[in-house]
Amino acid sequence: MDVKAPRGTQDILPSESEKWQYVEKVLTNLCRTFNYKEIRTPIFEHTELFQRGVGDTTDIVQKEMYTFKDKGDRSITLRPEGTASVVRAYVQNKLYGLPTQPSKLFYFGPMFRYERPQQGRMRQFVQFGVEALGSADPAIDAEVMALAMNSYQQLGLQSLKLVINSLGDDASREAHRNALMEHFEPYRTALCNDCQIRLNQNPLRVLDCKDDRNHPAMKNAPSILDYLNDYSSTYFEEVKGYLDQMGIPYVIDKNLVRGLDYYNHTAFEIMSDAEGFGAITTLSGGGRYNGLVADLGGPETPGIGFALSVERLLMALEAEGITLPIDQKLDCYLVALGEEAQKEAVRLTYQLRKAGIQVDKDYMDRKFKAQFKAADRLHAKYVIVLGEEELQDKIVNVKHMKSGIQKEVPVNQLVDYLNKELQGGNEHD
Template sequence: MSSMKAPRGTVDLLPEETAKWQYVEKMLKDICNNYHFYEIRTPLFEHTEVFQRGVGDSTDIVQKEMYTFEDRGGRSLTLRPEGTASVVRSFVEHKMHGYADQPVKLYYFAPMFRYERPQKGRMRQLNQFGVEVLGSSDPAVDAEVIDLAMSCYQELGLNSLKLIINSLGDQESRESHRQALVDHFMPYKDELCSDCRVRLEQNPMRILDCKTDKDHAAMDTAPSVLDHLNAYSEDYFEKVKNYLTLMGIDFEVDANLVRGLDYYNHTAFEIMSEAEGFGAITTLTGGGRYNGLTEELGGPATPGIGFGMGMERLVMALEAEHVAIPSENELDCFLVAVGDEADKASVRLIHDLRKNGIQIDRDYQGRKMKAQLKAADRYRAKYVLILGENEVDQQLVNVKEMKTGNQEEVPLNQAVAYMQEKLSGGNSNE
């Protein structure tokens, strides 16, 4: 394979595709603003320990998927494989737990890097939108974060969605469930895959999420985490479900839903696409509560909850449901200049129009007038401004509205005001 092509598991987003992404990103930012979230931007790479401690040594991400390298100073650095650990590291480093207003509500757009087998919607460089709320253990926050995630999809026009929720319980509940899983799976240890034999020692809950052993008979009879919730955890989960019901958000409880990261507890959730033809991997978003992560990264005990949403999978879901993304590729104006003097005059005119907020382009190929007009058509220009030698002599510009074909001669020194009025919907003849 040629080294002059994009590396395996990465793609170029060309202008027609980035237009879709820009529309989606703007919608997501507007929704976050409505929910009073603020954007955070963290480095592309971190000290490897941030992810070892923040994601968990027993996870597939840390064990198999990270892009890790040594810099010239011998420090181990890792390209960011997920967003939460970086955000929490920043939260701790900058003492955001000391802010007067709590909880701290953050969102991010960021590329992530995971060495895994590329497939549709799952790349080695993936783009993620995510939110994190740090500083509150109120179950209403859990419901708000789930509501935000659902709103993102619904306001973009998706309908074929399924929300799955579960409770992993607090530390006491998890320990009780952990022991029950060890007791249950230990007799089958030699029948499990090599990964699950390790998980049995390190994090037995993740056996329930194994793709290799999912059809093993022991999976069907595995103890449910919901049977091991203590009174506090049961009450917490009931409150989350009640809040979702009050918001009119439909959900299903799935006791086998576990999150792949070690730090999750209490609420866990996933949003799936049920659109026909979306593909075998239906998960769009995964998230949950993580109480204990800030301590792992050197900060004070601070409860948190968040989710990560794959942008590639979001765009795939929009395509699967045939959601039309509004096109914004119309051009306000295209300037056609014929002759040397007109070419010179166009330079200042274009500069003045742009400085006054008017979108305009011109020909840079030295083409004849007919070819320039064709270019204006291809750009879907609303207006064409024509400058020839005669117009320059008379200090005029010929303005043609493409939709109606109407033309009008406008003094050059009034062209900016004329175009501003036209583009704002006004009528200069009134």
């Protein structure tokens, strides 16, 4: 029987999981500085949520969702993205009624899309995202983009490019939609099958097509920026003004539309310019979605957010040669010799762990030298030696592995001694 992980999934082994934990900690602390609170939603939802929230014309809904019937014959879908679930929770739990507004939320979690696996694009992947619900102030658009950029900069990334566009309000989008249909109609048969369908359903999606991106008709396609009404144009200028005030550089891309139906007004992506990062340069994306809350049964509520793939973030760190400052050393390793000492080692190990000290011991019945080798492999800072003689004298020998200095410490003083040493009280490091 040859059982392997399903295609498009991966095992994150202990050697890598500490990187994930470090990244999650940095991003969580960053959200706290921006006053965003964590929300956790179910991994699966009713299929209708994504059909209504993400949009029937999107590739996600049409091709990529993991959908199945449960035992109650209900159509269930593993979440392909985070925004729809967060907005559903916002509506269901009436967060719009809380006195503190806007509701500023962040999340981590696995998402699922059935697409061709490639580097940085998995069928199960982890998203970090934020959503700000309840404010139509252009300043919060700039805040969300600032948080997105800081998500990478806090981890040391430098080869970044913020690309922005405006999709306008409903009136602007309708005028642009008609112009796109008129422009692409003569080329309909030359477009891919998907784009021929999109041209009727949602012509804005034609601009986002990966197959037709090099078609000559793309170069002179009508720009949404030429169809923005006064309100949409003023809104976009204010967003850019706030970015300028924060000193955040950006590039305007008139063809940036994003792949989800719920976006309007501000749309943005962050890309990596790092050499060797790969053909898919987009690290994250987001935008404003003022109609989504109402579409899902809530009151008219503006919203904006973004999401990033943790897998692609780690790829970008690797491309720029950034090593995360992860301390993989063990505080101490307990070496015990003799049957009675082994029993005492169990008690002592537990006592140290209760005191918050990272400690391990031998569970393989190794000899003395082999236990020291195990301590070396675990990069233990200290080794505590407990034998029959030490047991009688109620002491342990504590050896600092880097300097080789060894000291006898009474057992009842061991916790205090190690805490002092590990907190910087020693002069050996």
